[in-house]
Amino acid sequence: MILSILDIKRTIIKYIFFTIFILVFGQIYEHFSFGVISNYMIYAFLIPLILGLLINTIIYFTKIVPSKMGSCLYNNGIITLTVGSILKGVLDIYGTTNMYLKIYLYAGVVLIIAGIILYIINIKKNYIFKII
Amino acid sequence: MKKIFNICYLSILSIFTIFVLLNTFVLSEVYQVANNSSKNKTLIEPSDSEKTITETTYKDENVDIELKTYREKDTTIYVASIKGDSELLKTALANNSYGKNVTAKTSTIAEDNNAILAINGDYYGAQEKGYVLKNGVIYRNIAVSGKEDLVIYEDGTMEIINESDISLENLLEKGAYNILSFGPGLIINGKISVDANDEVGKAMASNPRTAIGVLKDGTIIFVVSDGRSNDSEGLSLLELAEFMKNIGCVTAYNLDGGGSSTMYFNGKVINNPTTSGRGTSERSVSDIVYIGY
Numbered sequence A: 001m002i003l004s005i006l007d008i009k010r011t012i013i014k015y016i017f018f019t020i021f022i023l024v025f026g027q028i029y030e031h032f033s034f035g036v037i038s039n040y041m042i043y044a045f046l047i048p049l050i051l052g053l054l055i056n057t058i059i060y061f062t063k064i065v066p067s068k069m070g071s072c073l074y075n076n077g078i079i080t081l082t083v084g085s086i087l088k089g090v091l092d093i094y095g096t097t098n099m100y101l102k103i104y105l106y107a108g109v110v111l112i113i114a115g116i117i118l119y120i121i122n123i124k125k126n127y128i129f130k131i132i
Numbered sequence B: 001m002k003k004i005f006n007i008c009y010l011s012i013l014s015i016f017t018i019f020v021l022l023n024t025f026v027l028s029e030v031y032q033v034a035n036n037s038s039k040n041k042t043l044i045e046p047s048d049s050e051k052t053i054t055e056t057t058y059k060d061e062n063v064d065i066e067l068k069t070y071r072e073k074d075t076t077i078y079v080a081s082i083k084g085d086s087e088l089l090k091t092a093l094a095n096n097s098y099g100k101n102v103t104a105k106t107s108t109i110a111e112d113n114n115a116i117l118a119i120n121g122d123y124y125g126a127q128e129k130g131y132v133l134k135n136g137v138i139y140r141n142i143a144v145s146g147k148e149d150l151v152i153y154e155d156g157t158m159e160i161i162n163e164s165d166i167s168l169e170n171l172l173e174k175g176a177y178n179i180l181s182f183g184p185g186l187i188i189n190g191k192i193s194v195d196a197n198d199e200v201g202k203a204m205a206s207n208p209r210t211a212i213g214v215l216k217d218g219t220i221i222f223v224v225s226d227g228r229s230n231d232s233e234g235l236s237l238l239e240l241a242e243f244m245k246n247i248g249c250v251t252a253y254n255l256d257g258g259g260s261s262t263m264y265f266n267g268k269v270i271n272n273p274t275t276s277g278r279g280t281s282e283r284s285v286s287d288i289v290y291i292g293y
Helices: A005-031 A046-062 A068-094 A101-131 B002-025 B106-112 B168-173 B237-246
Strands: B029-033 B057-059 B063-072 B075-084 B089-093 B097-100 B115-120 B132-134 B137-140 B148-153 B158-162 B176-180 B185-188 B209-215 B220-225 B249-255 B263-265 B287-292
Touching: A005 A046, A005 A068, A046 A068, A068 A101, A068 B002, B063 B115, B063 B237, B075 B263, B089 B106, B089 B132, B089 B176, B106 B115, B106 B263, B106 B287, B115 B209, B115 B220, B132 B168, B148 B249, B158 B209, B158 B249, B168 B176, B185 B209, B185 B237, B209 B237, B220 B237, B220 B249, B237 B249
Parallel strands: none
Antiparallel strands: B029 B097, B057 B063, B063 B075, B075 B220, B089 B287, B115 B263, B115 B287, B132 B137, B132 B176, B148 B158, B148 B176, B185 B249, B209 B220, B209 B249
């Protein structure tokens, strides 16, 4: 089952709001952090902006859409990395660390790679083979 | 299928995030109870007969403490000068225990240890790595690359070292008795070692600060500044370093600041500790540095 172009359009709109939310959240959190800076907090919005908004916009224009499951894994990967980045920012600003933060990175990367693999398989199945 | 996966995954992510937050800030775990009696070097006994205590001084036959208040950069700064036997300079852990999220207020730890003068320490509990050596006992021996520590030797001398450069075992051989691992070093070999750029990413703004230093003649200096309030703006790390240089410190080291910054003297808290700037409230910390018997 692959997504429609309309689904991609909806995903793009969702990412616009998600990116703005993360950007505003990061700025507000930094505003009340008494000058303690964390790049993980300030730049967390780049994750949904680049991996979500930008990539989905490219997909929208190329019209080579992913499968539903591939898209699901990929989007959950982006959410995981974004939450992990925000959490790392919170801990940085407080001045502490936690060994479990690595799990966000590992889980996020694995999900994104899985999503990309399914996307490539989907391209082979639904586009290249059809052309041949 | 997709919806079920999404719901399940986001539920797991939410629960895991709550767990990480609780693990970081709430759940406490004691790894080791401090046994100061076996390692504690102090054999000096206080002498009641010659003790003189005022609002700003403490004096007995072994130690002479003077508290001065300065006003600089729209900030009240409290400076305690300590002359006397270096054996009285010690550290103490909250609840006399080493662990994660084991905390107590500076004044509580000070009272538990009969401290005359105390400041908050390096808040070792907020970090998972970095040397932890308290009163001659090793609690954590994990070096952090590039981390500057203040080493207090048995004879009371202080040195700022880099954890990349020397092992904890070598420091113990050299006579290290306490290590404070927060940083950065403010004054090393008589020279200011921070600048405005060093502060970016740590705390570039003015904040309450705690620092420890030593003068050329061996006088130990505890410094705590107010901040985040209408009365006191607070200091940047560079301003703190400049202030300590001006009062004559040849070595100075930044300790945990912000809401943790607290100075306790003769049974009461001297400064105005605050986390939010709305009212005075002491934050619980992992450890203190103090003068006491």
